[in-house]
Amino acid sequence: MTGDTLLAFRGISKGFPGVQALDDINLEIRRGEVHAIVGENGAGKSTLMKIAAGIYQPDSGQVSLNGETVQISSAQRALQLGIAMVPQELSLVPEMTVAENILLGAEPRMALGMVDISKLRERACEILATLGVGLDVQQKVKNLTVAQQQMVQIARAMGYRCNTLIMDEPTASLSQRETEALFKNIRRFREQGTTVLYISHRMQEVFDIADRITVLRDGQLICTMDRSTATEENIVRAMIGRALRDYLHEREHSAQAVEVILEGRGLTREGLFEDVSFALHRGEILGFAGLVGARRTEVFASVFGFSPLDRGELLFEGEPVRIKGPADAIRIGIGYVPEERKRLGLFLVLSVLHNISLPFLDRVRRWILIRRAEERAEAARLSEQLRVQTPSLAQQVRYLSGGNQQKVILARWLGSGAQVLILDEPTRGIDVNAKAEIHGLIGQLAAEDKSIVLISSELQELLAIADRIIVMREGRVVGELDPEQATEEDVLRLAMWGSRGGTAATPQTGFVACEAE
């Protein structure tokens, strides 16, 4: 596992208008290792990797490959040098098929420049087989789940037959099972001699897969550790310069058995979820756990009125309610923080003020006129309460960091007077600091008698802050756990097998074999 130096960064610096993203980075990557790069958002991890992948050029410093200085002037050149990157954001063509996406730009050709379609499918199937993934290569990528799309993205990088593979937060949308499948593959790559650079801010994974770990903070390289000597404590301290104590926010309040504020009975939507029932108490944080495909998001999209509901009842404060659209849900007092905050939650071109005030404009208007001073005052109050960091309320929300954007959305629902908040993956893609802050805010809200539905794929998060955890699997509720007693394995077992006491063995990644027609 220890090899000679394959890739070396010397004195690499890179600046953008207004910020120094990388400052004199010196790093050596050994051949055949899995090297994790960790750090908060903005630490420079992606920037450094993009330099290796030819997407950015350093302002100063050099990169060397196998001891020789190289100019990685473009992504093309990087590929020629054997460096392939799987980016954080998917760059697939939704209208094209899986096979076409995997071999995009490298399609097998026949005479006259025509694409050899059967060879294309064959090759795509081969690549997917090496990953242990079964997908219908004829399917259009837009019809796949996010996790499957990620696999296609990885398959594309694999197809380049590179010897250095860079992966940027590859597990962001993968479930536990899919992550394990991915890790199996990464280990296999390592055995085959491929070097893997793995960017992540998920401790667990890093400890699971990496040989060595490098920590970046504010554009500087803080340290590089061997896996054997690294501990979560010292890594987190290196990442954020503070002790681990602040990392996870523990449940502070306790919800006693109080009235049920929101209840769902027998919620069903054909083909998606069936007979889902839950009871949310006032001041409670009700966690919803499950693997990708459990349909938790779909259930609450229907509760909120965004999607239809075929059967089932909803009761708010004991009274049955009809929610035909989000406007109804909002009027009743439910707020919804969607999973994809940029696509569904934020108005990127609008200001922080506008983003916060939209649902409560009714309160600050007289007839059709908005009382702007009141609006501003209210938005300012909310923004302060949630400690949103922004130079001013007039700042366009797209310039805010992920964590602050999320707080804007929370502020919005608080302002609308929501008693029930549905949070769908609220800390996804958010750095450690902000994550802890949001956990604190969620706890605070619950302490103030707001009721929270917390949908999350991070088991640690659920176990830390939820009062109860409902586990779903493939559209059905399969169990309920008490976070004080349950362990991550318990949750996972329920989520995977649907009953307690299944085998502890990891299931085979037995997806349907590659269906190349």
Next chain:
Amino acid sequence: MDPKPQLNSDDNVSSPAQPVAFKDRLLSLILYSELATVTVFLVLLSTTISLIAPRFLNVYNIATITRQMAFVGLASLGQMICMIGGTIDLTVGANAGFAGIVASLIMTKMPIDPYLAMAMGVGLGALIGFINGTLVTRLKLEPFIATLSMSFIIQGAILVVTRGWAILQLPQKILWLGQGTVGPIPVPTLFLLGCAALLSFLLTRTYIGRHIFAMGGNQEAAILVGIRVERLKTFLYVISGSLSALSGVLMAARLASGQPTIGQTWLLPSFTAPVLGGAARSGGVGSTLGTLLGSAIMGVIQNGVVLSGMSVYWENVVVGATLVLAIFLDSLRARARQR
């Protein structure tokens, strides 16, 4: 007013440094203050033209420019509000023509007060707008196709009703609406300014305006904050339809006849003005003042073509070129917004 761009928002970045070079500043101004760009452009343009043709700068000429541009200008306001809301109305020109024809017919062939006839024309435009809105929101047709098809239907209706002939000799008493002035200001210009003021008020001071920007900026997010996008979109089409119809009946008054060709050339300019004025074709951005200035730019260009003695056939070329410029600016800004 807008700050310099920072890295993509997933990075925790603090306030940026100030742009250093003049080139950066200029670029920043062009990209981020649409109003500044369009004002500067207008001023430069006017100065150039008045140097070439000194007749440009007299009151009567300016008044004439504003009268000319008022008609397409009203249609542009309608298009602007649709754009801000994230949709598109291709019936603007046809609507104007149809309303003009119908109003003319009513006031000449029926014993109905001509003012009422004009109001009915505007009402017809509103109705067509409502139909557009229903096609888009209830039947879920794509706005481009839906309004394009409607525009064909309306133009066909114009021909059916008029058989190609104009309706002549509109009653004397309403002609002032298109031809008259109040002091030095032509009446159609007053209509334009009045409607612009109302729209501006709607957009900036009312909650409806806020909802319109939200819907145009991100329709799905708008639904998720409880905005009733179907009703709102239909409302936009009704406004647009009414404005185009108003323009059509005013034009008929100006021409003292209902011409079936009214509005035929208005569609493209109705986009150019808002985009020049800073509206984004993708929605969620736009300004009434900017649209007015954009209309003014086109009016000034057309006037300049005439005054400088250029063959009038060049007018289309020049307007077309301005449209290309407008689209180019829009895409530059769109890219700047991405960063």
